[in-house]
Amino acid sequence: MTAVTSRTQADTGPDSTPEDLDDLVLHMAGVGVRRGSTDLLKDLDWRVELDERWVVLGSNGAGKTTLLRLAGAELHPSTGVVHVLGERLGRVNVFELRTRIGFATAALAGRVPAEEKVRDVVVSAGYAVLGRWREEYDQLDTGRADDLLENLGIAGLGDRTFGTLSEGERKRTLIARALMTDPELLLLDEPAAGLDLGGREDLVARLTDIALDPDAPATVLVTHHVEEIPPGFTHLLLLSQGGVVAQGLIDDVLTSENLSAAFGQSLELERSGDRFFARRRA
Numbered sequence: 001m002t003a004v005t006s007r008t009q010a011d012t013g014p015d016s017t018p019e020d021l022d023d024l025v026l027h028m029a030g031v032g033v034r035r036g037s038t039d040l041l042k043d044l045d046w047r048v049e050l051d052e053r054w055v056v057l058g059s060n061g062a063g064k065t066t067l068l069r070l071a072g073a074e075l076h077p078s079t080g081v082v083h084v085l086g087e088r089l090g091r092v093n094v095f096e097l098r099t100r101i102g103f104a105t106a107a108l109a110g111r112v113p114a115e116e117k118v119r120d121v122v123v124s125a126g127y128a129v130l131g132r133w134r135e136e137y138d139q140l141d142t143g144r145a146d147d148l149l150e151n152l153g154i155a156g157l158g159d160r161t162f163g164t165l166s167e168g169e170r171k172r173t174l175i176a177r178a179l180m181t182d183p184e185l186l187l188l189d190e191p192a193a194g195l196d197l198g199g200r201e202d203l204v205a206r207l208t209d210i211a212l213d214p215d216a217p218a219t220v221l222v223t224h225h226v227e228e229i230p231p232g233f234t235h236l237l238l239l240s241q242g243g244v245v246a247q248g249l250i251d252d253v254l255t256s257e258n259l260s261a262a263f264g265q266s267l268e269l270e271r272s273g274d275r276f277f278a279r280r281r282a
């Protein structure tokens with residue numbers, strides 16, 4: 001496998017604290033996650049800076065969700081050191097830390113009550129709850145929720161119930177919820193999974209808007225497909241069997257060779273404008 005890194009990480013061993021931690025949204029050094037005799041992640045070094053938008057790409061079971069859960073302070077590493085927003089996991093109140101992170105996952109979608117109004121799904125993020133618990137929210141909050149729904153192209157759905165939404169509309173609602181608290185880090189776990197072609201393309205365009213917004217938080221997006229990489233995303237981490245195949249600037253790292261190594265078969269990568277496509281070599 002080819003190991004490509006766009007910056008040196010030699011000075012960031014497991015026990016050292018990087019001097020420039022203030023500029024780093026995520027810092028992982030020598031990280032492993034082990035369950036029984038299985039390494040879900042191993043020997044992982046990763047740094048995410050404030051203005052970066054990362055894609056984490058890999059096959060089923062590669063360890064993507066495990067990595068995102070570390071970044072979301074939902075999981076502790078078995079080995080190595082993880083800093084999230086300058087705080088070291090294991091030495092910080094993760095409940096407080098999580099209020100600074102926007103996290104959109106399919107698992108969260110499964111926990112939203114079907115009868116919950118879309119606007120309330122979004123606005124309740126500010127209160128760190130699911131399921132409406134107050135009769136009235138602050139007008140500023142509901143106004144922000146409506147703005148976010150509009151930005152994500154679902155302005156008219158605020159009064160609908162979550163259970164009546166299409167898969168694509170649910171994904172967008174959860175992204176709006178993740179952005180509601182103005183997070184310093186945005187984590188998106190397979191936002192385009194289950195969407196039809198039109199839904200995927202529309203979501204990719206919305207995610208490009210977020211990626212290109214200089215006020216948007218540092219973002220990490222997990223996907224299985226190069227076709228889902230939104231223009232505007234800057235960096236790529238390729239995972240395979242819990243290990244890093246390559247990481248760095250997308251333009252440097254996303255190659256047929258690295259993709260083939262990550263997915264364990266000979267793949268041909270094509271680029272069309274600012275989008276990517278891949279297929280198996282004949």
Ligand SMILES: Nc1ncnc2c1ncn2[C@@H]1O[C@H](COP(=O)(O)OP(=O)(O)OP(=O)(O)O)[C@@H](O)[C@H]1O
Binds near residue numbers: 036059060066067224
């Ligand atoms: N508690 C556990 N015990 C043992 N193995 C686990 C445990 N949790 C996850 N795994 C395994 O770890 C591997 C990585 O899981 P993870 O969910 O991070 O992968 P992923 O890249 O997100 O996969 P997918 O794309 O299919 O969602 C998988 O093979 C999974 O079966």
